[in-house]
Amino acid sequence: MNRNLLIALIVIGNLAVDQLSKIWVRANFIYGETKELIGDKFVMQYVENKGAFLGMGSDMNPTLHFILLKLLPLLVLLYVVYYIVKTKSLDKLSLIAFSCIVGGGLANVIDRFLFSSVTDFFFIDLGGVFKTGIFNVADVAVTTGMFMLIFSNFIMKKKKDTSN
Numbered sequence: 001m002n003r004n005l006l007i008a009l010i011v012i013g014n015l016a017v018d019q020l021s022k023i024w025v026r027a028n029f030i031y032g033e034t035k036e037l038i039g040d041k042f043v044m045q046y047v048e049n050k051g052a053f054l055g056m057g058s059d060m061n062p063t064l065h066f067i068l069l070k071l072l073p074l075l076v077l078l079y080v081v082y083y084i085v086k087t088k089s090l091d092k093l094s095l096i097a098f099s100c101i102v103g104g105g106l107a108n109v110i111d112r113f114l115f116s117s118v119t120d121f122f123f124i125d126l127g128g129v130f131k132t133g134i135f136n137v138a139d140v141a142v143t144t145g146m147f148m149l150i151f152s153n154f155i156m157k158k159k160k161d162t163s164n
Contacts, residue, residue, distance in 0.1 A: 007084060007099050014103025015110075018137040022111065022119040029121070042124055047134050048117035070112050077105045091156065097148035104141030 029046035036043050051058030052069055084098045111118040120134040
């Protein structure tokens with residue numbers, strides 16, 4: 001498959017799945033409504049996050065909010081797109097990882113520009129073992145991409161170490 005087509009499909013796919021899930025939640029949930037998916041371990045709860053990760057920055061002044069939560073993330077994501085398109089030596093796993101990060105990141109930036117908040121709705125609580133904040137599909141794409149990058153770098157380092 002063409003490299004740039006792969007990038008576009010992953011970015012657009014992540015963005016589309018995220019935006020469609022948010023449209024569905026906004027249409028079918030009342031703000032704050034909770035529905036159990038797997039008991040109280042995996043729950044959907046509709047919230048609008050005006051800040052960044054875990055709501056941080058939700059109360060900052062409007063100019064700073066625009067710069068730090070809208071403009072800067074958009075510019076960084078555009079740079080990442082430029083980087084992955086231009087860097088032909090990037091391994092396939094890293095390419096996919098960066099594309100997931102861009103797709104998820106753009107999906108949340110779109111929310112911030114259109115609604116001044118990000119729609120979140122998933123929550124996991126494994127009874128003290130593991131508990132998340134409320135998140136969305138875009139967050140899963142970004143997190144998955146980050147883990148893939150770490151894994152890719154670990155593999156590449158191992159390959160370099162064994163070839164020396």
